[in-house]
Amino acid sequence: MTVIPVMNEDCASPVADAFRxxxxxxxxxxQMFCGLAGLIWLHRKMTDAFFLVVGSRTCAHFLQSAxxxxxxxxxxxxxxxxxxxxxxxxxxxxxxxxxxxARILKRRPDVRQIYLVGSCPSEVIKLDLSRAARRLTSTYxxxxxxxxxxxxxxxxxxxxxxxxxxxxxxxxxxxxxPGARASLIVLGALPDIVEDQFRRLFDALGIGPVSFLPGKxxxxxxxxxxxxxxxxxxxxxxxxxxxxxxRGALRLPAPYPIGVEGTSLWLKAxxxxxxVDAGRFDAVTAPGRERGIRALEGHAALLRQRRIFLFPDSExxxxxxxxxxxxLGMTVIEAGTPYLHRTLMDAELSLLPDGIPLTEGQxxxxxxxxxxxxxxxxxxxxxxxxxxxxxVGLTTKWSIELIFSPIHGYEQAGDLAQLFSRPMTRMxxxxxxx
Amino acid sequence: MKLAIWSYEGPPxxxxxxVAAAMEGVHYLIHAPQGDSYAxxxxxxxxxxxxxxxxxxxxxxxxxxxxxxxxxxxxxLRETVDRFRPRLLLVGASCTAELLGDDPGGxxxxxxxxxxxxxxxxxxxxxxENWGAAETFYQxxxxxxxxxxxxxxxxxxxxxxxxxGPTSLGFRHRDxxxxxxxxxxxxxxxxxxxxxxxxxxxxxxxxxRADFNVVLYPEIAAPAAAWLERTFHQxxxxxxxxxxxxxxxxxARVAEVAGVVAPDAMIAGWSNLPWWSRSVDxxxxxxxxxxxxxxxxxxxxxxxxxxxxxxxxxAGLGTYSRECQAVLKAAAQDLGAEALVTDDYLEVEDxxxxxxxxxxxxxxxxxxxxxxxxxxxxVISAPVHVEDFPARYSPQMGFEGANVLFDSWTHPLMRGLxxxxxxxxxxxxxxxxxxxxxxxxxxxxxxxTAAGPSSATPSTPAPVWAAEAxxxxxxxxxxxxxxxxxxxxxxxxxRGIAVITLGTLYxxxxxxxR
Numbered sequence: 037m038t039v040i041p042v043m044n045e046d047c048a049s050p051v052a053d054a055f056r057x058x059x060x061x062x063x064x065x066x067q068m069f070c071g072l073a074g075l076i077w078l079h080r081k082m083t084d085a086f087f088l089v090v091g092s093r094t095c096a097h098f099l100q101s102a103x104x105x106x107x108x109x110x111x112x113x114x115x116x117x118x119x120x121x122x123x124x125x126x127x128x129x130x131x132x133x134x135x136x137x138a139r140i141l142k143r144r145p146d147v148r149q150i151y152l153v154g155s156c157p158s159e160v161i162k163l164d165l166s167r168a169a170r171r172l173t174s175t176y177x178x179x180x181x182x183x184x185x186x187x188x189x190x191x192x193x194x195x196x197x198x199x200x201x202x203x204x205x206x207x208x209x210x211x212x213x214p215g216a217r218a219s220l221i222v223l224g225a226l227p228d229i230v231e232d233q234f235r236r237l238f239d240a241l242g243i244g245p246v247s248f249l250p251g252k253x254x255x256x257x258x259x260x261x262x263x264x265x266x267x268x269x270x271x272x273x274x275x276x277x278x279x280x281x282x283r284g285a286l287r288l289p290a291p292y293p294i295g296v297e298g299t300s301l302w303l304k305a306x307x308x309x310x311x312v313d314a315g316r317f318d319a320v321t322a323p324g325r326e327r328g329i330r331a332l333e334g335h336a337a338l339l340r341q342r343r344i345f346l347f348p349d350s351e352x353x354x355x356x357x358x359x360x361x362x363x364l365g366m367t368v369i370e371a372g373t374p375y376l377h378r379t380l381m382d383a384e385l386s387l388l389p390d391g392i393p394l395t396e397g398q399x400x401x402x403x404x405x406x407x408x409x410x411x412x413x414x415x416x417x418x419x420x421x422x423x424x425x426x427x428v429g430l431t432t433k434w435s436i437e438l439i440f441s442p443i444h445g446y447e448q449a450g451d452l453a454q455l456f457s458r459p460m461t462r463m464x465x466x467x468x469x470x
Numbered sequence: 471m472k473l474a475i476w477s478y479e480g481p482p483x484x485x486x487x488x489v490a491a492a493m494e495g496v497h498y499l500i501h502a503p504q505g506d507s508y509a510x511x512x513x514x515x516x517x518x519x520x521x522x523x524x525x526x527x528x529x530x531x532x533x534x535x536x537x538x539x540x541x542x543x544x545x546x547l548r549e550t551v552d553r554f555r556p557r558l559l560l561v562g563a564s565c566t567a568e569l570l571g572d573d574p575g576g577x578x579x580x581x582x583x584x585x586x587x588x589x590x591x592x593x594x595x596x597x598x599e600n601w602g603a604a605e606t607f608y609q610x611x612x613x614x615x616x617x618x619x620x621x622x623x624x625x626x627x628x629x630x631x632x633x634x635g636p637t638s639l640g641f642r643h644r645d646x647x648x649x650x651x652x653x654x655x656x657x658x659x660x661x662x663x664x665x666x667x668x669x670x671x672x673x674x675x676x677x678x679r680a681d682f683n684v685v686l687y688p689e690i691a692a693p694a695a696a697w698l699e700r701t702f703h704q705x706x707x708x709x710x711x712x713x714x715x716x717x718x719x720x721x722a723r724v725a726e727v728a729g730v731v732a733p734d735a736m737i738a739g740w741s742n743l744p745w746w747s748r749s750v751d752x753x754x755x756x757x758x759x760x761x762x763x764x765x766x767x768x769x770x771x772x773x774x775x776x777x778x779x780x781x782x783x784x785a786g787l788g789t790y791s792r793e794c795q796a797v798l799k800a801a802a803q804d805l806g807a808e809a810l811v812t813d814d815y816l817e818v819e820d821x822x823x824x825x826x827x828x829x830x831x832x833x834x835x836x837x838x839x840x841x842x843x844x845x846x847x848x849v850i851s852a853p854v855h856v857e858d859f860p861a862r863y864s865p866q867m868g869f870e871g872a873n874v875l876f877d878s879w880t881h882p883l884m885r886g887l888x889x890x891x892x893x894x895x896x897x898x899x900x901x902x903x904x905x906x907x908x909x910x911x912x913x914x915x916x917x918x919t920a921a922g923p924s925s926a927t928p929s930t931p932a933p934v935w936a937a938e939a940x941x942x943x944x945x946x947x948x949x950x951x952x953x954x955x956x957x958x959x960x961x962x963x964x965r966g967i968a969v970i971t972l973g974t975l976y977x978x979x980x981x982x983x984r
Contacts, residue, residue: 117474
């Protein structure tokens, strides 16, 4: 059996020092979701959770527009609308929250955790939702736990809402028993199928106990302490990481498990922490790596040397740029990111081929100017920009699909590549005659 | 505080976006935090718009709050005007900016921009989307209309009218405009201006040249039309041509105001609806119970079509627009229907569950409720969804609109002959209960859990079914079985009957028989 390299050594491009890499800073009008968006996938992942946004009609309308088009089951989220009298301080907000929570629990007796989610208006009027969460927890304990986090557009972009939610859970994790043996927490909401694949790999490597945060249900929260090791499956979890590190956990620096190479290096970080020997690591991961590489081949043939422009959205842009350039041979014209967290992105930046222009923040009109001028073969962008770019003859991929589809790990590497190759295939498939 | 699972209308600035995005040469700058730009996707994804909506968001963040928000807003304003060169600029605040007390209008005026500016004052927490659209359109008309204009002398020329109200993201506005314009054309009337849809600021200036106004969507155009009537003495036609009879009324009213005679063939009605409804295949529609919910205009029109033109029985008539509730309540009383005025989705859900209709005509939200309850449904009103922007021509108004109403409302129901065949050949190996209506691949059988006894009245314990009664229930065709089960259980509950026997089943049947 041939040994499949963990690192993609064909990719010989020089790599810039992560901390010296030039990054364009941009400020101006934006085209990005706020952090409330996070609850759209979190409520599907956390099957006994209900998310109650305390906000305005705009918040409700956003969730309905962004989430409603994708969800065909009864949503486990709602908005508690602040009305004029509430904003003027003429009502007791506690009464409103109590009524709403009682109504939700009556309608959905299966709910075990409720998240009071702060929004722009609730932050501006400085509504104290953490106190309300504590009070409601004492009312419904032990059946239901009520937590609070803020996901306003003032402070969070898109995926950072997941970070804020997981940070609230992280604060609630029990202390690990003194002298507890090393354990692993994998951070970031992953589809169940991906979680199960990773769990099997960790088991085969002899790494454990492993917990995934967030879990499917309230209840089995892992303990955290000095023997806890953290492996981030998503790059946008800065606050959650900070809290867990402050509680003694040690982050295992790694690229993110996107693509075959990213997955291998990610697993390797855990394997090294558990002193798994190289032979065992190779034996356990080889079948996945082989399948992943095979699954990428056809897509790489379509995508090699094609030029792609990535608009800032989910903070997955840099890991994706790394995957697209190193494993599929694409040329990245620009990779935008809402924020660049240098520490959490260090391992990614060290793999990213030099010369890929990075942009942090956004001035959407200027960025569109650059994109249109460059005439890329493919554009990764949000839903607001996709059709207008298609209408001027560019081919696009909606970035939100990267959050809603299973893309992590070996078995999904081919699916991830397909998300990028399918729009190109479609362009060639359509023929409207003259 | 008010709990909203779904909402029927967005905030008022969304209404303003719908007006701005429908027009040419207009740009709207909204002082708003990052994230509010989600509204663009409504237009680009739901309506499949090819260009970016003419809207810019100042996109402030926490770190801007302590600093100079005015400078941020004014810089965005200057860059927006330079880049997009609009011929009319709208400025306003979203909910958060309103709370912060910034004054977009004042900041814009201070810059002395080379473009007319309208500062929109849309109270984000007190008003909603339709109000925002109406107010924006009214302000635009009031600001731009050239008050020195009047209609040119008739001297044998064709009458001129304005079509008012269609916007972006409206429910079938695109096709209604085409259909109503065709009707007017056939009557020898010219449409001088359609607005907001497709109108430029220069077009709005000339709004006073028309002889009269046609108000297609009162929720959006009523305030502007009232002002035009006062200012230019333009009569307004607010008979909305939704349905066959309403279209004939519309033609009569237009003929009267415009001083024309409608062609005889047109008065007789160019629609298939009357014959389709009278032909025997439609007998099965008679007395089917329908619940109607939507904006007031569409709900009221639907009630008339349902009763007079399809022979259905309206069990409930409701609206989420509080503005016109009195008219709707009166109409419901005339029909012997239960009225509901609310924008609370949960209340609507309870109401529909309680009324147990066989057909729900509502918005996308009622479609969702109907799906949960296993009831047939069709969409008749905004709020809209991507399916409400079909590729085909599909108006709601005019005679073609009446054809569309007939098809789209009766299609979800079991066809008359099919109902009978199912009853006769219940045990056929392929033509049986579980198959559902032949033309609907994914119809949910009523016996599913969604339509089970617990969904409508979760607090009442369901009585027990004796085996013999349960078997008998199984012989009832599935599309009425859920209703039979609920009726029987309610009957048993009301009388304190703990075990439903064969006798209870038939007692209930005779009790509920009308």
